[in-house]
Amino acid sequence: MADRVHSSPKRGRLLTRHGTGLALLGLLTLALVLLGPLFLDRFTQNVLTRSMIYAMMAITVDLLWGYTGILTFGQSAFFGAGAYATALILTHVGGGAQNFALALVLSVILPMALAALVGWLSFYHKSTPLYASVISLVVPIVLSQAIFAGGSFTGSSSGLVGYPVMKLGAANYFRLAGVALILFAGLAWIIVRSDAGRVLIAIRDNPLRAAYLGIRTQRVQIILMTVLGGVAGLCGFLYANAGRIVAPEIAGFGFGTQMIVWTALGGRASIFGPALGAIGIDYLGAQLSGSMPYVWQLIIGVLFVVMILFMPRGLAGLLPRRQRTAAAPTLATLPDRPQESSKDALLSVTGLRKAYGNFVVLDGIELEVRPGELISVVGPNGAGKTTFLRCLSDGTETIQGTITLAGQNIAGRPPEDVVALGIGRKFQVASVFESMTVAECLRLARATHERPTLWNRASGIHLPSAALDILALTGLDKKLAEPVSGLSHGMRQSLELAMVVAMLPRLILLDEPTAGLTKAERTLIGEVLKRLTQELGYAAILIEHDLDFVKEISQRIVVLHQGRLVMDGPVEEVVNSELVRSIYSGMAHD
Amino acid sequence: MTDDRLVIEALTSGYGETDILQGATLTLRRGEILALMGRNGMGKTTLLKTVMGLIPTRGGRVSLDGVPINGKPPAWLLAQGVGYAPQELPLFQDLSIRDNLRLALRGDRDLATALKIVERNFPFLLERLDQLAGTLSGGEQKMLILSRALMTEPDILLIDEISEGIQPSVVQRIETALKAEREQRGVSILVVEQNLGFALGVADRWAVMKLGQIVDEGACDAASRETVLKHLSI
């Protein structure tokens, strides 16, 4: 099953022309940061040191919220945990190189552990983004309460002060914060543009499709939150050393929301926007808020509401969005490896019953599917066809009866696990990633086979020949670098089908793949399906209304009517049966 | 004044990127029952929804007694005497029959008067007003849906697959009710149907829809069953 690619495809060079420009910009900034203390006064150095630490926090919020769609108010908690871990060690254990090392390690590990816990709480199958947001509110509140209750150990409301810090001096803290910011921003910039970065955006844009591509969305979210918790903790370590104080407010929800403001105003999903937003607002605030704090906060509040309403992309949205001119990746063919045509059932469904309360959707369904079979499911509206496909592909649906796929009972397995067993599902309404290009969508479909790299983009995509056929026949192979949002309905349907095929599933579930397609497109999809099943030994279950189409491509037809499987047999037999005629002309009744 | 009441011309609409209706043209005349048939996914329900203003029109026009009604909200159409019995999730399952009926009353109409109309066709509903709609059997639910549409005494009635999944005796009652409404009040009725027997039994004319367009229409007579079946069949 695992088609590990032996000859690794050519990796795209990281630094394209536009990348080179940015690298130069990065070097320039680096020089500015290193030389800054020579011409900046102490005030500016001190304020900017903190602003730059804040900017890193804003980038973590951007990665979570802007790129992955997790609106979090709780990054402050991890920042606070890191800062307090540092201050507590240095206060109660003392200074010395060893203790600084210990503080550094703990300031990363503790927030990561906390973040992992928060991640576990926030992300589970069918958890909602709203729920994750609310949890992210609770975390800083509980943490700051704990700090308050810590008495003289944590310094309570007064915070901790007077502990030994790394004696670097203001100028070097400025340089350290600057270098850290540039490194982190650069790293974040590379990652969000890498293949792995596409996974984050996939989760933000269409978590369901991502899960049905086998991407373990919750796991990715938890890992991301954990890693960024560690980064936040590291920022806390820097802060505790540079600022020489920790206070409960840095772990609080107010600070967490401030980061959202920086990110929103600077421009979510742009890395540099939030960083500049944080520096700009914190630095301007230092200049302005001293004398008119309420007016300053009022201005920020109004600006924030206006931005959310009218400029969701923030100030970064004012810049013209550069059309991604990445060269189209090359497509490579995976060797066809016909599935062994075993006599054993690939899928077997026994006694399936699905009800919502008193409303029974499916009842008493028995079905076996063998490799190489293409089964069409027909039946009038409301017969339960789509529900049937959902039950086959999501083991967490509450059902009665058993569904086994490749010998494994799928009960309790979320879609990504069922996908791992060899199911590919194509939705009724084409489900693709709107903000991506055709090539990016295809590469995501291969994510479970070729682990997406964090550092760059693969320049080639390995696809099975059937997927390539679909692309070639529809002309999608000429549009690899084009954004999905510009594709026609038929093209999207074909793209989704190609994505599903690219996953090399053993059983493909298709929900009305031809709805709204032209005659030519239908024929094309029919050809592909025939080839997949008859030549390559895939199995497929197809929901279809167009009986002419069904007749052309199926070997077997299953008729669902009012939640029951009323017929299962060879095409000719079923099509010509009185039962089907009567169901379709409305004469059949229980 | 012509007898054309609801005129649909080259209507296009759909969801997302997809045009489900692709230039459908159809006319509902005064006092007639017109059966619109076609297989699943061909755009029949979308046609009704578009006319009712539940889906925005993308092209073509709809007019009521010569007045264009494109883009009018459902509330406006209901006020003009257009009644609608939807197919998908047509009832508030967790509300009582009474509340389900009340929700369809607009403005100054009171429930008592409306219930008299319900009583004419389906008196059993009046005895069970406090029962939750979700606890009714499939056929009873259909009768409730129809009662709700008839209750406001519409001049034009759009009905979506009312016969779906119910037993013949209930189909018969519905047929009787629709015919009675037409006889007594001269209502024009458009029924979207997959049940050939019911459709041809109740209607004066039929039309067949395929891939978002009306492909054939005719008067209901002895020959129409074969003609329509040919369009629908396999």
Place this chain on the structure above:
Amino acid sequence: MKQMKSMRFGLLLASALATTPAFAQGDATPITIGVPVGLSGANSVVAPAVVQATELAVDQINAAGGILGRPVKIAVADDASGAAGAQTAYNTLVFQDDVDVVITMETSAARNAGIPIVEEGEKPFIYSSFYEGRSCSPNMFVNGWVPEQQVPPVVEKLLADGAKNFFLIGSDYAFGRGMLEFSRKYIEEKGGKIVGEEYLPMDGSDWTAILSNLRSAGADAVITSTAGGTPNVTLTKQLRASGISIPYANLAVDEGTAKAMGADAAGILISASYLTAIDTPENKDFMAALQKKFGAEMRTPNDLSTPQYEAVYLYKAAVEKAGSTKTEDVLAALPQVSFKGPRGEVSMSKQHHAPLTMYLGEVQADGSVKVVADFPNVDPGEQCPDL
């Protein structure tokens, strides 16, 4: 960065030059006093009074010829009543405005955030707020009270009135806990008994469970030490509404809040180093001068703003004694000088802290505070033995 400075809208309040006499001809560059204070956030209620007190002192000093013949001016910056805001405010004052001294009343978190910056910038710092004690820095002097000074008067009074079983209620923060910890030790030392000690988070406003515990604990006196403002008011309101009528000492209420609470505050015992009702010529002059300068805008002086007023004078005395504004000289002179102000004679002579005269007051039905007793020269105890 000169440009930055001129762009800043910082509140640089030049002193009222109209009334200024001719300053000595030598060095006429102004001495700048930095006042980082909570214009926003929790302290914003009391901050205006603190700023007024500073302005009054500076006006008076300038009218009398300044310090060492140099005029005095104030730079105020908002610390947002917290650590992050204080960092900004102190950075601005110390490094951008290059003030000669920082004199202010702030939250403990803000003070702690400021100390490293004051030390880094090598400025003298007078903290004019009462606080929970034991904050030490070579650069910092304190002229407000600490628990060792505030608690004994109320506890002595309650014990004298026959109370044996004490219940302590506080907000969960450094001051609340610090005050009640000392109270507990002190009461037990004096033979009283603690029957309960409960804390609610600073932003908590529902005291129901604590009050029920208080009721069932069989206490015959209650001592509270909440955060100022909201928690204090909610606690008092809910305590009164629940019908609890045992003697009630409040370590955190100021006169203004007591007055605003009206009848609910009646009978509350308070202990302070300053009360408006102090009957001395210095206090009367102080009140009159405030009234004259600010008129209807005048904020009632309190136990936080009056020490601020005196702190400016203590700084003046130290500079004059040292003969310069150089930090090391001023820091050496500060413990040796004293000033007789509204609170009486104050000198920060004890480990950077000040022995003070403490007053026991009782809130009257009309919200005014009557001075019941005074305790002269109460020692702050061992605050910073290393200094």
Place this chain on the structure above:
Amino acid sequence: MALLLDIATTAALLFIVSAGLFVIFGVLKIINFAHAAWLTIGAYTTVVATKMGLSPWLSLPLAVLVGGLLGAVTEIAIVRPLYRRSLDAILATWGLGVVIVQVITLTFGRDMQMPPALITGTVDVLGLPYSSYRLFLLVAAVIMALAFVLVLERTRLGLNAQAVIMNETLARALGINTSRVRLVTFMLGSAIAALAGVLLTPLSSVDPTMGISWLIGAFMLVMVSGTSVTALALACLCFGAAQVLVSTWISPILGSVTVAVLCAVMLRLHPKGFARG
């Protein structure tokens, strides 16, 4: 006995504070982060009313009026464009809350205001003196809950709101003006929140940020209750009891985070909370 009264009145208080948020979340499916600001606005209505010499009781209807009007403006200007961007709706309403707090501060100052209480003193409950105002709150909460049920079940508005909650498409198909239902719901939620603000004044001080401390508890309670009034009442009772018990027997500090933490864990383990189905 005191414990039971504490639990009942705490639950009542939680219910009163969450009710406005609940109405908005139940129908509109958005979390109104400006909720704390509505509470504050209600309390300041009392301040203004009593300063004008009106009885504090009059501030109850006044707050409903002010809350309703501001709610209408908010719905039209800020919330309406964001129904399809629910996370952005959170942010926009939160920003609005910040703006309102600053405007109140600039208008009234940071100082605490202390309007006269509605009811003072205690009454004896089975020999135990108990705060009359807390008992009054209990009555107020019960009245509020009954009014909810009555409005939902007996009035056309309530029926329309239920229809929108259950099946918005059908509601529209039946000619219900769903955007008006949303508007009225938001107004109602804001009005109830402002009313709750008035009811809070005798227990707390009135200052610009007074609402914040009630916010998180209210969020969590509404999250676990979904769209059912009964569920909300039940949640307030359960978590109110937990809060009182933890506060009384363990620590009031733990008690203060009890509601939030228990709700969060409950939602993790049983995502539907107290809502049925």
